[in-house]
Amino acid sequence: MMSDTRSPSLEIKNLVTSFATANGEFRAVDDVSLDLYPGETLCVVGESGSGKSVMSRSILQIVDEPGRIVSGSILLHPGRSGRRGVIDLAKLKPRGPEIKSIRGREIAMIFQEPMSSLSPVHKIGDQVAESARVHDGLDRRAARARAIELLAKVEIPDPESAVDRYPFEFSGGMRQRAMIGMALACNPDILIADEPTTALDVTIQAEILQLLKTIQKTNGMAILFITHDMGVVAEIADEVAVMRHGRLLERGNVFDVFANPQHEYTRTLLRAAKNAEAPSDRRLAMRQVRPLGEPILRTQSLRKEYQLSPGFFGRGARKLVAVHDADIELRAGENIGIVGESGSGKTTLARCIQRIHSVSSGKILYKLGGSDEQDIAPLSDSQLREVWREMRIVFQDPFGSLNPRMTVGQIIAEPLVNNGLGTSRSRRDRVAELLDLVGLPSSSMERYPHAFSGGQRQRISIARAIAPEPRLIIADEATSALDVSIRTQIMDLLLDLQEKLDLSYLFISHDVGLVRYFCDRMVVMYRGKIVEQGETETICNDPQHAYTQSLLSAVPIADPRLRNTKTRTRYRETA
């Protein structure tokens, strides 16, 4: 280790940040010590509730009320600003002038949600150059010139006109670039990035990470990067710190930590990340015993259009084609993954197949009850009830998908009640059995959903889905809202159920890794079109379409040794 010869920019020593709650003090950050060095990136990894975000906000004293720093020190060493001597940020008043002169000038910060983190009613240029106006005293004209310069630095096209535009006119990736430009306004020594790529598509994430690296190389700033994604860590970190429940479990050089994790929890996180890079063993084993069957569902030229504006007496009506003539085929016992980025139409396609949405044209041929194929595209809601008994859904949002006003027992029994299955007594037994199948105690029945965690709620959702003995389950981003370590558990549960109950899955995800783990075949969508489909492994190893190639090249690999070994391609659609 060369850490003895380097001098840190920032030293966090035994930091404790706590929130006063009705049930007493809650320590969100509990005795955390970290060092940050110029020109290096420290990644703090943790799941929700780990305190990583509160820790990063403690540095600038911008923790939301009622949180406050209780003890410990945050030593900021002199940097480019010319300020002399070490200063302890933890001792400063959150509203005092000293900390204000540091915020945005010596330490800048970027956040997760580029949309909500920018004011929607102020122009980009105004917001980007604001810290320069505050700290460097630039006038309006100079600030504008600085803003243009900064926008050019973060590679926003046409910065002269972009400077006068509003955030809502930008895409998510462009907004995050503008955020970064904003943070660079005073050329800070330290950049704190709080999950800056979590809300972005993976191809955009790759570009943003690249941009951060380039900037770091030219100005030598220290980056504190907060993330939950081990792949991202492997991609950019020099050092890693792992946090859980407010405590620091492990810290060290990224290569050491990945090669030889000390803490059990770090191993769990790494395992979960590595899992997503290969097919599930369980799935492969299952396919050996039980080969795939006949196709049970086929779509033919399935198309979904939305009317954007009604137009003036039918003239000038604008249409948006959400799904272009999709043809897919699902066989009995098979898992198909539909993968794509936001706006690719993957969810719309799934909802059309399930006929939650109506279909503009095309056919959905489904073997109802295993009999002959039947086109379910033109059916009405009441005719679809039988289809819906066999074709079930698990939603993404574990909070919104369960009625908070019904007990878990009532929720799971609902499909049984509506389909007239069983008596009230037998349904009760069935609910207990279902809860057991998804790994929850039968006492859960009497409780309301809000008593459960996200992962548990997703289990309840799954229990409801399998209640009427379905043949096909559509899992729409069913694991995206969950922490990494829970994701694999839920996917393994789904595979387990597949084996026991003879199910097929249509798995919708933006995450290629999950699809690779879970699905036999995959369908890649881009802007409403299916650009490629086939065996998952074939596509992952040898993608044919340029978009698939760029998508796969953007996926970070959870191994720092493979850093920079992939050539990134950027996909631009040719009109």
Place this chain on the structure above:
Amino acid sequence: MLAYILRRTLWSIPFLIGASFLAFVIIQAPPGDYLTTYAAKLEAAGQSVDTARLNSLRDRFGLDEPFIAQYWKWITNILRGDFGMSFEWQQPVADLVGERMLFSIILALSTILFTWAVALPVGVYSAIRKYTAGDYVVTVIGFIGLATPNFLVALTLMYFGVVYLGADVTGLFSPQYATAPWSWAKLLDLLSHLVIPVVIIGMSSTASLIRIMRANLLDELYKPYVTTARAKGLGELKLLLKYPVRLALNPFVSTIGWAFPQIISGSTIVAFVLSLPTADPLMLQALMSQDMYLAGAFILLLCILSIVGMLVSDILLAVVDPRIRYN
């Protein structure tokens, strides 16, 4: 922006048509038509009824024609500036409404300005000093303002004026100016008389706007963009005014849309109690005596005033919120 204003203005045309239709329904609602009432009135007053004149009037307003035709005749006449006849005043309605509508408009505008001028700073104060003594005082006063019928306040003020001050708080002018020609002194006199009605009429909308501003701002105060601005090193006050207050203003501006009809509505009764020379007391009198063309004209004009107020508020909203402008 211009396109938006144009589009929004065109949008209010169906509203105007709807309002005129409503006003006409009200004119037609009393049993019997206007002329039978008129004839009855004349007879009751012991005057002779001129049948020929009645017939010509009947013809002029198309009283024998179906409802829609009558409406058409009425509305086309109005577009030509003819609001019909007031049988009580024996004058064309158009001559009666002019100045009174002007005072109504002045009253409504002053009230809305007052409402804003008070609600905005108080609402902001109440939000940033949440759960302090000042906030509670504002909240309590706000609730009382919301709950007390404004005519009751008007009566109470009158009572105190008469009993304790010996002063008359009614009217919009001191006696010496009431019939005098316009001058600076008369204008000042008008302004000083406006204070009480404006405060009374504006009371409940001010109270509700304060609550809206407070809630809006509380929503905005903890948004991520505020944290972003704080992380840039902005001072708290500057930050507050530039970001959350600015954003909380948008829904606040849009509330004028409904505050305006409410203010016009509230002024009806206060103007009556304080005998202000606005449209309202005359309208009330016309309704009581079933002088329906006069009443209808007032109802129509007040509705138009409301619609125009909404239009202005929507345009203002587009001015302060680029998201609407660009949509």
Place this chain on the structure above:
Amino acid sequence: MQTEAKVLDPRITASASQWRLIWGRFRKHKLAMAGLVIVTLLYLVAAFAEFFQPFDPNSTASQDVYHPPQAIRFFEADGAGNWSFRPHVIDMVLTRDPLTLTASYAEDPDAKTYIHVLGYGEPYRLAGLIPMQHKLIAAEGDGRFYLFGADRMGRDLFSRTVSGTRISMSIGLIGVAMSLVLGMLVGGVAGYFAGWFDRVSSRVIELIMAMPTIPIWLGLSAAIPANWDPMTRYFAITVILSLVGWTELARVVRGRFFALKTEDFVVAARLDGARPLRVIFRHMMPSLASHIIASVSLAIPVMILAETSLSFLGLGLLPPSVSWGVLLKEAQNIRAIATAPWLFIPGIFVALAVLSLNFLGDGLRDAADPYAQERG
């Protein structure tokens, strides 16, 4: 997750239904609780008005014109100086200044009117059903007393205010009930089925909301024939009030329906095979109900104020009906209120009722969605 822990402690609320959670949150709202108590009391008075009013609200006493209010004295000393519980009022006599001829009342310490708690008054039917003769308080013999004073015809303002409570509070309730039916029907259909009906009804609602309500109300009530009997007029006025008042409720219902319809759990109910009516009543209604109740309690005071205003202007209810607005009409001219400021008392009740209902509604609205903060 942290916020979740703060809002709801799962150990306690794991198996609590939404109504228990709502009640738990509502109870913390002190002003709302006070509002609830007062509103309950007012509706009790309204329901059993005959029991609470000592006299017939329309009985006149020519010798007691503008009689000032009297305070109840609960105890009385006998000759020996022993105090005993005998509620009474000191009578007042009318004197006229011989020069100016102005009338004034003066206390006559020797003349008392005794008051019996649960004493006998004129026979009546409680809530129009149970024949009774007991009153909460009644004067001994033929005596009269005036807790709130008397009006220009010597009618007891206390009895009249109690009687007005019935009409004013019920007009709010009935008016809102009618608005609710209309609002739920239009808002519900528009929200659930969307399409052209939604577009048309939304425009109509916007139009009505853009109108200044009082002039419209006045215009419509001016059309009610003057010779209709009080009961018919009461209903006509209620209908007129709800014709304008339903729009806000329709908007709330429609908005909630729209928001709920796209909630995953409602989509899930459809996929669970629930038919439309079951989706609405089993899955959506429980979430809507608490919001609707809150909106209703905020709509009632608007109705009460509207009735008061109309009656005050002489275009709402007319005597012999007694409502708070009708009573306040007496206080319309300066001379009357200068001689008899107690004519304002019904106004205090209007303010009290409106204020309490607003507090109640506010508390309900805050508590209506106990799961709201959960997603943090």
